[in-house]
Amino acid sequence: MADKQEIYDVTIIGGGPVGLFTAFYCGLRELKTKVVEFLPKPGGKVSMFFPEKIIRDIGGIPGIAGAQLIEQLKEQAATFDPDFVFNQRITGFKRLDDGTIELTAATGETHYTRTVILACGMGTLEVNELNHHDASAYAGKNLRYTAEKLAEFQGKHVVISGGGDSAVDWANELEPLAASVTILHRREEFGGLESAVTKMKQSSVRVLAPYSLQHISGNGDIIESITAVHTETGAQEVIEIDELIINHGFTIDLGPIKEWGLDTEDGRIKADRHMRTNLPGVFVAGDAASYESKLKLIAGGFTEGPTAVNSAKAYLDPHAEKMAMYSTHHKKLVVQ
CATH class of the missing domain: 3.50.50.60 (FAD/NAD(P)-binding domain)
Structure with a gap:
């Protein structure tokens, strides 16, 4: 069935700040990318709960409202034209005979991808x-x-x-x-x-x-x-x-993702320093990730996302460069 639908290099589950920046970095690595988000719009809990909260712990930005940050991340992510799907909660995970990963949404839609990056926070959020x-x-x-x-x-x-x-x-x-x-x-x-x-x-x-x-x-x-x-x-x-x-606080639940066979710890997904999970081709970034010396800030997720992308690139092509060229050198981003 995988050959009847488009197969992506990377599917990012989660369209919050980390998912959006990860999508941008996927473009730098020339990976065909899809972002699947449970909510009807990007931004995650920042859009839902903190649109006017001033965020001051991102390097180079003295202060920015949550909604403005999301707008800028959306613009940045759009640079390389990733595909976005909203109002879908991914529940099912299946690896096909050819190695392709089939993701199934609660609504029944299927998505096919060669790798997955989980940027889903800690799952669905419900206010206490x-x-x-x-x-x-x-x-x-x-x-x-x-x-x-x-x-x-x-x-x-x-x-x-x-x-x-x-x-x-x-x-x-x-x-x-x-x-x-x-x-x-x-x-x-x-x-x-x-x-x-x-x-x-x-x-x-x-x-x-x-x-x-x-x-x-x-x-x-x-x-x-x-x-x-x-x-x-x-x-x-x-x-x-x-x-x-x-x-x-919130009640937070990874939901069906917990049934995929991922190693978890205190409700988060265990990762190594390359943001690899125990499942081949599945990586994690942002609040969902658990590892030693974890920095629980958006700024930390902005490092984890690109690290996960670099690991996905290496998984797909072991001979690829370990990281992308600097954005200042990319032909699509250089100011003429």
């Missing part, structure tokens, strides 16, 4: 919703699970429940805009970069830790106040609010 009997009634009103449009919080009293990097970043982004920002965290220690936590604690953000969100009160249309409880003493405080942001 607030465990409160009235939460669903206020979701989408002034109970939110992301701060997509910062301007909507202008002049408002905002409470953030959570202590991870996203909660800290949102507190810092909203502090200049909102009338007040209060953050509740069940532990005294916050996640995220040390500099971001320090900035938050030195700003006007009110930090309540260790506190947890115990109760929400509203009029049936919007939440009017929340009750915070000290996790050690049990002391309670009622706080009037305009907006409540819940950042209690």
Whole structure:
């Protein structure tokens, strides 16, 4: 059947930041490339949850909003015209007699490829919703699970429940805009970069830790106040609010990919320093990858993607150069 459909050199599963940059690098290596994304558009969780978050840990870019970064990565990826497929979750993996890999989507479509690069993050993402009997009634009103449009919080009293990097970043982004920002965290220690936590604690953000969100009160249309409880003493405080942001993490699942026979560790796919998995012709990059000294930043994924591509190129052609020429030398990129 493989001979009846186009066979790609590389199929990238995942169209987030790492998948997009990996597609660009595939073009530098002159590999025919397809990107398959579960969501209806590229960008992954950056597009879904952090379009206005300012990203500051990519070399050479002092700061860039998530949505802008994705737009630039899309433009860059389009340089070599890879094919994109959206709204498809790859579930099946089969190696045919001639070595071609057949990928099957949950919708039944099939894709044929000589190699696969998994840039799927840690799989599908589902927000951990607030465990409160009235939460669903206020979701989408002034109970939110992301701060997509910062301007909507202008002049408002905002409470953030959570202590991870996203909660800290949102507190810092909203502090200049909102009338007040209060953050509740069940532990005294916050996640995220040390500099971001320090900035938050030195700003006007009110930090309540260790506190947890115990109760929400509203009029049936919007939440009017929340009750915070000290996790050690049990002391309670009622706080009037305009907006409540819940950042209690995500449920992340590799799903059917776990059944392919890949070696995994703590929900991630084991890789060597060449981004090779235990399956021949299958490579990994970005949040999905697990190896010693892993750098859990987009910038780290921007190195892992090209490394995976170079390994795929070597798998397809053992005599190929170990890496691409510098982009400044590529005929398609040289300014005439």
